[in-house]
Amino acid sequence: MSALLEVEGLRTHFFTRAGVVKAVDDVSLSLERGKVLGLVGESGSGKSVTGYSLMGLVDEPGRIVSGAIRLEGRDITALDAEAWRKLRGSRVSMIFQDPMMTLNPVLRIDTQMVEAVLAHHAVSRAAALERCREALVRVGIASPDERLRAYPHQFSGGMRQRVAIAIALVNRPALVIADEPTTALDVTIQGQILFEMQKLCRETGAGLIWITHDLSVIAGLADDVCVMYAGRIVESGPVDEILDHPLHPYTRGLLDSIPSRNVPGRPLAQIPGMTPSLLALDAGCAFRERCARSREDCRAAPATSRPAAARSLRCVNPLP
Amino acid sequence: MSTAAAPLLELRHVSKRFGERAGLTDRLARALGARAPAGPVRALDDVSLAVGAREVVGLVGESGCGKSTLGRIVARVIEPSGGERYWKGRPYARYESREARPERLAVQMIFQDPFASLNPRMRVADIVGEAPVVHGLIARADRDAYVAEILGRVGMDASLLRRFPHQFSGGQRSRIGIARALAVRPAFLVCDEAVAALDVSIQAQVLNLFIRLREELGLAYLFISHDLGVIRHVSDRVVVMYLGRVVESAPTAEIYARPNHPYTEALVMEVPRIDARRRRYVPIRGEIPSPIAPPPGCHFHPRCPKAFARCREEAPRLREVAPGHLSACHLNDEPSP
Numbered sequence: 001m002s003a004l005l006e007v008e009g010l011r012t013h014f015f016t017r018a019g020v021v022k023a024v025d026d027v028s029l030s031l032e033r034g035k036v037l038g039l040v041g042e043s044g045s046g047k048s049v050t051g052y053s054l055m056g057l058v059d060e061p062g063r064i065v066s067g068a069i070r071l072e073g074r075d076i077t078a079l080d081a082e083a084w085r086k087l088r089g090s091r092v093s094m095i096f097q098d099p100m101m102t103l104n105p106v107l108r109i110d111t112q113m114v115e116a117v118l119a120h121h122a123v124s125r126a127a128a129l130e131r132c133r134e135a136l137v138r139v140g141i142a143s144p145d146e147r148l149r150a151y152p153h154q155f156s157g158g159m160r161q162r163v164a165i166a167i168a169l170v171n172r173p174a175l176v177i178a179d180e181p182t183t184a185l186d187v188t189i190q191g192q193i194l195f196e197m198q199k200l201c202r203e204t205g206a207g208l209i210w211i212t213h214d215l216s217v218i219a220g221l222a223d224d225v226c227v228m229y230a231g232r233i234v235e236s237g238p239v240d241e242i243l244d245h246p247l248h249p250y251t252r253g254l255l256d257s258i259p260s261r262n263v264p265g266r267p268l269a270q271i272p273g274m275t276p277s278l279l280a281l282d283a284g285c286a287f288r289e290r291c292a293r294s295r296e297d298c299r300a301a302p303a304t305s306r307p308a309a310a311r312s313l314r315c316v317n318p319l320p
Numbered sequence: 321m322s323t324a325a326a327p328l329l330e331l332r333h334v335s336k337r338f339g340e341r342a343g344l345t346d347r348l349a350r351a352l353g354a355r356a357p358a359g360p361v362r363a364l365d366d367v368s369l370a371v372g373a374r375e376v377v378g379l380v381g382e383s384g385c386g387k388s389t390l391g392r393i394v395a396r397v398i399e400p401s402g403g404e405r406y407w408k409g410r411p412y413a414r415y416e417s418r419e420a421r422p423e424r425l426a427v428q429m430i431f432q433d434p435f436a437s438l439n440p441r442m443r444v445a446d447i448v449g450e451a452p453v454v455h456g457l458i459a460r461a462d463r464d465a466y467v468a469e470i471l472g473r474v475g476m477d478a479s480l481l482r483r484f485p486h487q488f489s490g491g492q493r494s495r496i497g498i499a500r501a502l503a504v505r506p507a508f509l510v511c512d513e514a515v516a517a518l519d520v521s522i523q524a525q526v527l528n529l530f531i532r533l534r535e536e537l538g539l540a541y542l543f544i545s546h547d548l549g550v551i552r553h554v555s556d557r558v559v560v561m562y563l564g565r566v567v568e569s570a571p572t573a574e575i576y577a578r579p580n581h582p583y584t585e586a587l588v589m590e591v592p593r594i595d596a597r598r599r600r601y602v603p604i605r606g607e608i609p610s611p612i613a614p615p616p617g618c619h620f621h622p623r624c625p626k627a628f629a630r631c632r633e634e635a636p637r638l639r640e641v642a643p644g645h646l647s648a649c650h651l652n653d654e655p656s657p
Contacts, residue, residue: 042519186382191590216592257524259553
């Protein structure tokens with residue numbers, strides 16, 4: 001059986017007046033059913049645009065320039081708007097950082113949820129409502145009947161995010177893309193949502209792509225991880241291997257700058273400089289200006305190597 | 321931490337209620353037949369806090385716990401509804417005179433949002449240089465040289481003086497915000513989620529700057545954050561708040577090793593850690609209640625796995641459970657079950 005999702009050489013570029021922004025530049029990844037893939041990177045690394053590309057949500061002036069996206073063996077890269085509409089919300093769905101991007105503030109929850117079901121299934125309203133009820137229960141919402149009749153403003157932030165997750169899951173998608181869904185939430189609420197998501201993946205066999213800047217969330221949740229920098233995946237592999245033995249200097253730098261891995265009160269290991277502008281990138285390694293291990297040959301485009309069976313790396317001078 | 325002498329900064333029984341007096345719109349709405357509002361928001365309820373010279377106190381808590389309100393009260397951005405504030409052992413009110421101005425400037429604030437907290441129409445030289453000139457700390461003619469010196473201190477190049485905020489990245493804007501606070505020669509900084517908006521690698525740079533400035537200038541900080549990793553790294557002592565009250569306070573190493581209050585325990589457990597792989601999250605149930613109608617007794621009891629009858633009726637007081645370790649939990653009075 002083929003993988004749930006296979007992405008090969010995806011390039012999503014934005015053609016702006018100032019020049020071409022290569023937000024996603026040659027990204028390849030794959031995901032099995034029931035697994036969680038963590039996509040980690042800082043602002044501007046292209047992690048969200050990668051997610052949007054997989055959902056067919058790239059707007060002008062952006063465009064998928066090349067590459068292939070295969071979902072359950074079917075190439076979905078060049079679908080037209082109508083085909084995407086059929087796919088989105090049924091086979092693939094997305095959870096956003098801000099639940100109010102999903103929820104309409106002037107409609108009741110039941111209206112919004114039933115709409116999502118009826119858009120893809122020819123069932124009665126009552127049957128659709130029953131599915132929505134089940135979805136709310138699955139994400140841990142008590143008294144779903146009452147909640148279905150409420151408006152989004154009557155919910156707390158964590159509750160809204162649960163509703164957004166319930167809407168994303170109501171049609172039992174094969175692939176869920178979650179773009180920093182817990183970043184705006186409090187620690188205890190984040191714990192609850194992570195718990196629910198983990199359970200749902202195990203139970204439904206859906207594949208989950210978790211986009212975040214927070215390596216510690218990935219550590220607790222993901223099976224595999226891809227680290228992105230300036231539009232490219234610089235390193236990927238099983239979560240234990242990447243976190244315990246990073247080979248790319250950027251991954252190492254990210255891990256070292258996490259406060260809890262440093263001696264309290266001592267200066268943190270820091271990556272010098274800042275992320276480069278995506279407008280001014282050349283073919284070479286985008287991290288070389290900030291990298292202590294950079295050499296003359298970092299100016300050439302770094303090829304992807306396979307240091308271990310399940311790992312990939314894009315660095316000419318990796319860590320030992 | 322200073323022992324015999326008065327602490328650098330002290331709050332005694334400070335409380336803050338918002339919305340006690342009805343504003344014009346409220347009065348109009350009620351005149352037109354609207355229902356009376358649900359009552360004031362109790363942002364702070366009898367909070368006492370002391371920070372010694374050169375000490376860093378970390379203030380943690382979730383949304384709505386009052387940590388930002390507390391920071392703003394310390395920095396005189398807002399006035400408390402009750403309780404007293406002391407600077408070097410004297411009430412804040414004693415620093416109102418013109419002569420006391422340098423002391424009044426000694427507490428400065430660093431804001432969370434490096435975008436919203438800088439005036440987009442002002443150049444860096446004006447943002448950083450305005451306050452010291454207005455307060456007569458430097459002559460107007462010396463301003464640019466002074467600002468250049470301060471920028472150097474926060475790791476920025478003096479050639480950036482004429483730039484506007486939009487020309488900087490998030491990390492650089494944070495540095496400008498810090499430079500603005502340092503320009504009036506403070507002894508105490510209230511840092512309200514000062515690194516929350518920054519990327520991990522940039523966050524490390526700015527935290528390092530805070531640590532270096534503390535050593536170089538002998539500053540004390542009230543470091544407010546929801547991020548327990550950050551708090552652990554920078555603080556000497558940690559104060560945990562829940563719904564307007566302090567629930568626990570202890571030296572940093574102690575509170576992470578031996579959290580006493582069930583809420584602190586949950587917080588320390590819930591934090592995602594890099595060494596915890598594919599863990600099973602065991603969440604604490606429930607939502608953070610509204611500060612308009614906080615639950616009776618201990619505010620945490622509806623979510624607490626160990627709550628018993630007394631927790632629903634009586635608010636626990638902060639008591640010492642170990643040297644320098646205070647906790648407000650009835651479990652400390654009961655023989656352990």
